[in-house]
Amino acid sequence: MVALIVLNVPAALCLGFGWWIALQKRTEGQERDWRHRVCFYALIAATLGLVLDLTFLAHGCTGGRSFLGPPEGIWLIVGRTNGVIWVLSLLGAIIGKGKVRSVLFLYLLTSIGANYLFMASTMD
Helix, strand or coil, rough: CHHHHHHHHHHHHHHHHHHHHHHHHHHCCCCCCHHHHHHHHHHHHHHHHHHHHHHHHHHHHHHCCCCCCCCCCHHHHHHHHHHHHHHHHHHHHHHCCHHHHHHHHHHHHHHHHHHHHHHHHCCC
16 A cells, blocks of 8 residues: 555646646636636546546555456446546646646656556556
């Protein structure tokens, strides 16, 4: 469980920095176009995705089955929902505009890397 937290610290820091940038720009009162809003909604999706991802991975490493087989029941839905959210975050980072865009790309890279390393290290 400690490895899960440690590996996802960079992804969480990216999202924290993204929220800091987004909220700083909102308090300045600058008018935003649709591409800035897309990036903001992608940041919301990425945050929800990180929570779902950590929940899914924590269950996978403590559920007894590890990651040897496909998920079942609610965990299948959580995993697929997280995949859709990840793709929406990627599209938001591609289409969006602003400084949050680069932070979203960095989050997506660190999260997929952390997931791979964690799942590879916990395979039985």
